Amino acid sequence: MALLEVDQLAVTLQSVAGLVRPVDVVSFDVNRGEVVCIVGESGCGKSTTALALIRLLDEQAILSGSVRFDGQDLLGLSEARMCALRGNRLSMVFQEPMTALNPVKTIAAQVMGPLLLHTAMSAAEARVEAGRLLARVGIDQPARRLDCYPHQLSGGQRQRVVIAMALACRPDLIIADEPTTALDTTVQRQILDLLLSLVDEASIALLLITHNLAVVSEIADTVLVMYGGRVVESGPASAVLDSPRHPYTQGLMQALARPGAPRLTPIAGTVPDLARMPAGCAFADRCPRVIDACRIARPVAQTIEPGRTVACIRAMELT
Amino acid sequence: MRNRLRVNLWVGTVITLALLAIAALSMVWTPHSVLRMNLRAKLLPPSADFLFGTDQFGRDVLSLLMVGTQNALSIGVVSVLLGLGAGVALGLIAAARGGWIEELSMRGCDLMFAFPVVLLAIMLAAAFGPGSINSMIAIGIHNIPTFARLTRGAAKSIWTREFIMAARVAGHGPVQISLRHVLPNVLNILVVQATISFAIAILADAALSYLGLGTQPPTPSWGRMLKEAQTFMSQNPSVAIFPGLAIAVAVLGLNLLGDALRDSLDPRFAGRR
Numbered sequence: 001m002a003l004l005e006v007d008q009l010a011v012t013l014q015s016v017a018g019l020v021r022p023v024d025v026v027s028f029d030v031n032r033g034e035v036v037c038i039v040g041e042s043g044c045g046k047s048t049t050a051l052a053l054i055r056l057l058d059e060q061a062i063l064s065g066s067v068r069f070d071g072q073d074l075l076g077l078s079e080a081r082m083c084a085l086r087g088n089r090l091s092m093v094f095q096e097p098m099t100a101l102n103p104v105k106t107i108a109a110q111v112m113g114p115l116l117l118h119t120a121m122s123a124a125e126a127r128v129e130a131g132r133l134l135a136r137v138g139i140d141q142p143a144r145r146l147d148c149y150p151h152q153l154s155g156g157q158r159q160r161v162v163i164a165m166a167l168a169c170r171p172d173l174i175i176a177d178e179p180t181t182a183l184d185t186t187v188q189r190q191i192l193d194l195l196l197s198l199v200d201e202a203s204i205a206l207l208l209i210t211h212n213l214a215v216v217s218e219i220a221d222t223v224l225v226m227y228g229g230r231v232v233e234s235g236p237a238s239a240v241l242d243s244p245r246h247p248y249t250q251g252l253m254q255a256l257a258r259p260g261a262p263r264l265t266p267i268a269g270t271v272p273d274l275a276r277m278p279a280g281c282a283f284a285d286r287c288p289r290v291i292d293a294c295r296i297a298r299p300v301a302q303t304i305e306p307g308r309t310v311a312c313i314r315a316m317e318l319t
Numbered sequence: 320m321r322n323r324l325r326v327n328l329w330v331g332t333v334i335t336l337a338l339l340a341i342a343a344l345s346m347v348w349t350p351h352s353v354l355r356m357n358l359r360a361k362l363l364p365p366s367a368d369f370l371f372g373t374d375q376f377g378r379d380v381l382s383l384l385m386v387g388t389q390n391a392l393s394i395g396v397v398s399v400l401l402g403l404g405a406g407v408a409l410g411l412i413a414a415a416r417g418g419w420i421e422e423l424s425m426r427g428c429d430l431m432f433a434f435p436v437v438l439l440a441i442m443l444a445a446a447f448g449p450g451s452i453n454s455m456i457a458i459g460i461h462n463i464p465t466f467a468r469l470t471r472g473a474a475k476s477i478w479t480r481e482f483i484m485a486a487r488v489a490g491h492g493p494v495q496i497s498l499r500h501v502l503p504n505v506l507n508i509l510v511v512q513a514t515i516s517f518a519i520a521i522l523a524d525a526a527l528s529y530l531g532l533g534t535q536p537p538t539p540s541w542g543r544m545l546k547e548a549q550t551f552m553s554q555n556p557s558v559a560i561f562p563g564l565a566i567a568v569a570v571l572g573l574n575l576l577g578d579a580l581r582d583s584l585d586p587r588f589a590g591r592r
Binding site: 054056079080083084085086087088091092094096099100101102103104105113114117118162165166 | 480481482484485486487488489490491492495499500503504584585
């Protein structure tokens with residue numbers, strides 16, 4: 001049994017334009033010690049999926065399907081039970097380290113927060129543990145940093161603090177929503193290495209959400225490519241990236257700067273409006289290989305190899 | 320930046336402490352009795368014996384001002400604390416819960432805004448008799464919507480910040496988030512509003528006293544002294560000047576202190592000191 005089993009998860013929101021489904025039937029598993037990446041462009045539903053998993057979407061959002069975390073169904077838990085799990089057994093790292101920390105509280109107070117909430121530690125013990133956590137995420141002079149305020153740290157250091165907070169209670173699963181997007185490339189690399197080492201050492205499961213395929217190729221074990229609220233292609237990272245089968249994944253790969261790549265080819269057009277989703281394949285309007293049959297019904301995910309699915313009716317004929 | 324902050328803090332602290340000291344001193348000693356009238360010495364200009372002159376009953380203005388400090392401070396403190404306590408709680412709840420709770424509490428505030436403080440004081444006076452306590456309560460209730468609105472607005476903007484989401488992800492509930500994350504971030508504007516409300520409370524008590532609803536004679540009140548001085552200003556300007564100065568200096572001192580406190584409550588400024 002996988003640590004996290006997401007089955008047929010869908011999110012329905014009420015908007016001015018009527019009911020929209022930013023996440024439309026997503027299924028995947030995350031095992032301990034595994035890095036699963038969700039890739040897709042802005043608005044494809046990847047962040048909404050993450051927030052739905054930890055039940056932090058707006059109260060009006062209607063969730064369906066099931067999310068089983070270590071055997072218990074998260075969607076059926078009360079808010080109080082969820083609060084006891086969040087920050088304790090599952091935690092999250094955010095995109096913007098500049099705003100993910102409270103500007104008027106010291107680093108110590110913020111890292112100690114989850115410890116005081118979820119463990120029986122005294123304030124003094126929690127402070128010592130906070131210093132240890134800062135050292136673990138690679139902040140030099142952790143004892144001195146404890147009494148700093150967020151604005152006194154650099155972006156990379158702040159992201160390390162955010163990761164330290166997420167690690168505080170030794171979670172089983174960390175969800176990282178674009179943890180490196182706001183950082184410069186060298187720091188990005190360090191943060192990815194840090195996350196990977198944590199996954200290896202503590203056999204934490206990592207669900208990483210990103211739009212950056214370079215990040216995926218570096219750390220993912222399994223990759224899910226999302227488009228228009230659905231998973232269009234999934235499978236082992238190496239297989240998906242080396243031989244993408246869905247035209248969207250192929251497009252993403254061609255738009256990626258790599259040594260030896262002749263030239264970058266952008267994907268024409270934009271993501272379809274959630275309120276006006278086409279009846280057929282959501283990617284049809286941008287797809288270079290579209291045929292009439294694509295516009296009739298949304299293609300279902302078919303398994304083309306063990307552990308690998310593609311939601312394209314032409315998946316078998318295209319390589 | 321650093322020097323201005325220092326000066327604000329020092330001047331504000333000195334004035335505030337001086338007010339407290341004068342209030343304490345006036346309980347045991349004043350240059351002249353504030354209750355004994357002396358009509359032969361009425362409306363005298365400042366002199367060695369009467370430093371700030373005398374009023375229309377021949378009472379020493381300095382002594383009246385000193386005793387009036389007690390009244391001014393207690394009106395300010397009580398009415399601000401009442402407004403702050405109830406208003407902040409209401410504002411935090413409204414911002415945290417949203418929905419009909421927010422709508423109800425804010426429409427309640429609209430109702431209270433529309434309700435004149437004088438009318439409230441008249442009602443309280445009719446029920447419990449006039450006096451400074453009822454005047455404090457009336458002004459305090461009048462302060463509630465101001466603080467509630469301010470807190471709600473600021474708290475709502477804090478609730479949209481990402482660190483609140485981070486706190487929720489860490490497993491904090493709405494009560495903990497409101498107290499530990501939202502309140503510290505809105506404290507700075509509340510301090511400033513508290514100093515402003517403090518000044519307004521002194522003036523509001525003056526207005527109520529004028530109508531016979533606030534502090535009752537013979538208890539000295541800065542505001543009432545100022546109001547009564549209107550009639551005698553041409554004969555002896557000092558009866559108007561000194562109460563006016565007392566109010567202005569007290570308000571200035573509290574504003575400076577509030578300003579300095581706000582800056583030092585914000586680590587982004589404090590870090591530069």
